Structures are given as C-alpha cells and as structure tokens.
Amino acid sequence: MGKKPIDRFIRAWAVALYNADFNQVDISKELKISRCCVQNAIKKFKNHGHYNDTKRSGHPKKVTGYDIRYLKKLVHGNGRVSAGKITSELNISFPKPVSVVTVRRKMLRFKASVSKKTKARRLQRRQQREILNHLLGNYDTSESDDEINVGRNDYNQSPECESRTLSLNTTSCLPLHELMNYENDEFDNVHSFNDHLLDIDNGTPLFNGSLITVKKAVRQLCSFFTDFNINKRTAVHLLRIIKTLLPKPNRLPTSWKAIMKVLGHVSTSRTTFLCSSCFHRCEKGRYGSKLCQNERCSLKNRTMKTIDIVELVHLDIRSQIQAILVRNQLLLNRKDLYPMTDVCFGEYYQSQSSTTTNRITLIVHTDGAPLVKLSKQSIWSCFASLVELPPPARDYHKNTVILSLWTSKVKPDPDTFLHETIEELKLLINNGTSIFINGQEYEITLRTQYFVSDLPAKALFCKTMNFNGYSACSEYCSTGEWSAENNIVVYPFTRNNLTPRTHSAYLDAAKEAQKDQLRERP
Ligand SMILES: [Zn+2]
Ligand SMILES: [Zn+2]
Known part of the structure; x- marks a missing residue:
C-alpha cells in the first residue's frame, strides 16, 4: 500500500x-x-505474461463468510425488499453495524452472479446448437430459440420448390418419412387455389384511382404496428381514423378479421369464452359484452367482468406439426442422433412400428401450476412434444406443439379444457392426415404415447385423489393411514395392498364419488 x-x-x-x-x-x-x-x-x-497492475488486497471486508450467506438468503427470500430494510435487519444480528452502501454493493454482486448463471446457460445452449450444426454438415440452423416462423415462411414463399427432399434411410426401428408418389390435382385444397383468389385481391387499389393496392397498404400499416408494438385496439382505432381521411369509397379494412383476410392469413386458433362459475359457453351481448345464459348459474344474465370469464384457446395441431417438421427436416430419419435410452428404442414404441407410413407420435404434457400467474388471471397450458425429433431439439420451446391454453382465475376443469383437443386428436389419429414439406405431400399416422405431468396435474387431469390423500396410488389398491404425529397420510410398506387397479374398478369408484357428491349437495 x-x-x-x-x-x-x-x-x-x-x-x-x-x-x-x-x-x-x-x-x-x-x-x-x-x-x-x-x-x-x-x-x-x-x-x-502481462503488464497490468496485479490485484491489490483492498479494503478489509465488512461482511464475510457466514454473514454473506445470511445476506444472500435475505436478498433471495424476498426479491423486492429494499437495501435499507435489509441493512436494519442485518444490524440486529451483526456484531459490527454495516452501512446501506455495503449492503447495496453486495446485493449488486449477487445479481451479477445470477446473470453469470444465465450466461453459462446461454453458452451451453449455443454449444448444443453448434454440435447440431456440426452434425448437420454446416447447414444453417443457428436461429435462436425464439424465432418461430422461419421454416413456415420458407414454405409459404416457395411451395413448389423441391430443393431438398428428405433423406430416406429406411431404418427398421425409427420414424421413417416416406415420400408419397402423389401429384396435386384440382380437388386438392393446396395453395394455388387460394393464391389465385388472393391475386385478385392483390390488384385492387385502395380507392379508385389510387396507385397503392389494399394489400400493400395493409402490409405497411401492419409492419408499423408490430415495429412499434401497438396493441390490437389502438391499431383498429388508428385504422378507423385513417379510413375517414381517405377519399370515399375506399377499401381499407378496419377489423382484425378483414386484415387477416387481406394478408391471406388463416387463423389457426379458436377462442371460446366460458363462464368461470359454470363453464358454459358465454353468449355475446351488445358491445362485445359476454353473458352467461345458463339457468342454474349464479352469474346468469349479468354482464361479466373479465375476471369472471374463462378464455379457452385451442390451436390447430396439424399446422403446428407441419411447421415443426418443415423447420427440422434435417433432423428427421437420423438414427445416429438418438441416444440409446430414448423413447424410440423403447419396447412399446417399437411394437407400434409395424405401419409403413410416416409416424408422428405425440407426448402430451402439462403442469399442475399455471404457466403464467397474475393476481387476477393465470394461464394453464397443455403441450405436446414429437417423439420423432431427437433430443435436445425435441424439447426446444419452438418445437413444442401447443394444444390448448386456459386463461382464468380458476383452475381448469379437465373435461372442458381438453374436450376439443381430444376430439381433434381422435380425428387425426383415426383418419390420418398429410403434411406438406417443400411442396411434397407426406402421409402421416398420428399417435399419442405418454401423458407427462407432475403429481398435482395428474390428480387434476385424471380427476383422482391428490398424492397426499387416502387411496392415492393409481396402480394399486393400497389405502393410506393418517399419521397424527406428522400431520400427513402415510403408506406403511407392511400393510400395502398390492391388488392392481382395473379400469372397471376405476369407473365404479368414479360413480361412487359422483353419488357422494350428489348426496352432499341436494
Ligand atoms: Zn355461468
Ligand atoms: Zn403406487
């Protein structure tokens, strides 16, 4: 010094x-x-090997060892406590009082260490991507996890292009993707027909004598809306004002539906609004208000507030699968990319592989906790992953099929939540479907395998007892015992009843539960 x-x-x-x-x-x-x-x-x-100053010992540390850990605990426990509060709390237990500045500096350092963790994770992801790139022979897959529509756009722009056909390794055990020898005819609702309609639309000027077409005007406006993050309502309002400024008559669309039509987008999701107290579908009243018309509902014929409404969204499964496969076509049929312990090599998956057509197998998964939790509303979700994609690509956020979303203040009712999704999956499984990759049609056999969830979600979706109840085991007929000393239901090994549950017994139990419920609520 x-x-x-x-x-x-x-x-x-x-x-x-x-x-x-x-x-x-x-x-x-x-x-x-x-x-x-x-x-x-x-x-x-x-x-x-350098000319820089070496590190100096610096000021002796005010907070050390155990105290740092204590401070860390305080900071992590409640993320939003002010430094002043923490300081006063610390000074109760510390032998030497510390200043707010010291605490604030330490807090900043913890934050830095957290961001270090995020950085490490990001680096790991990038390395994974690089490994994939390497495996794929330098083909560009460097897009980030958030970019969703890359493949889809390619596909839309050049449906006729046949630059890359899928490799046709016919391995016995793996998903094989065979090309169908099939040419589109006039009965196929492939793009050419729609494009033709849109072309007419394309040429229409915004108003008589204008050089700008409706489509160009809408596209310009929409890119402005997205660039400046303008919400739907403001955008529509702005469009209405612009419409009054334009010479009359003009063809500027002012509703969201009409804009989608002009741009040639087909909505791939359906939204239903339900009453949160009886789960009946809401009727639309005047000025976009929603009414529950269920005779026995407590909210009957009242204008419902947003928090009384359940917003249920179902997304189109086929188009999502198509987009994912288009995006990941280089990963299909690559036996070498699957670890030996993967689902693909499992007994059940192998036993189902007798079919000759291309297979798509969905793993349906959900979580008992809401995806997004706000004070007034939460979002629950139901997702699916494709077995035919090798890990880690299978679990990428952008490669997940979103089946349905439930936005409400109340927990989802599994029957209502999954009904439409299950019907659509059934339809796809029974009738099969086909997808287009690079303008080629592939016939697809769809199946589902597994329903993955945590225990609360399992209890919620299967409508069974939660893990801490009596008779909570879904495999055997064991019943638990109440342990008063630990305040919990326990299952002693010695008294296990290992009679397997059967489907009919399961249904009987459900009926009994229903009867009990009716007796309770006369
Ligand atoms: Zn209702
Ligand atoms: Zn069990």
Missing part, C-alpha cells in the same frame, strides 16, 4: 528494452523510473 503504480505502457517499454539487451540501470535512466520498478516489471512479465 502507498506505492504509486507505474503505467503499464512504461512497464511494457521496460520489458521491451530489457529484451533488446539493455541493462536495468540504463532502462531506469531512459524511462525515468527507479531500477526497482524496472526489475519488478520484468519479473511481473516473466511470471504473469
């Missing part, structure tokens, strides 16, 4: 001169620094 460090450039000079066979005294005279400094600079360069 107390010594003034010399500049790193001077140190570098000193080392350079030393290497050019000057002696230390000459160097010290030349650079006007002490000989000791020259010696130190040379020593430092020899030991560390």
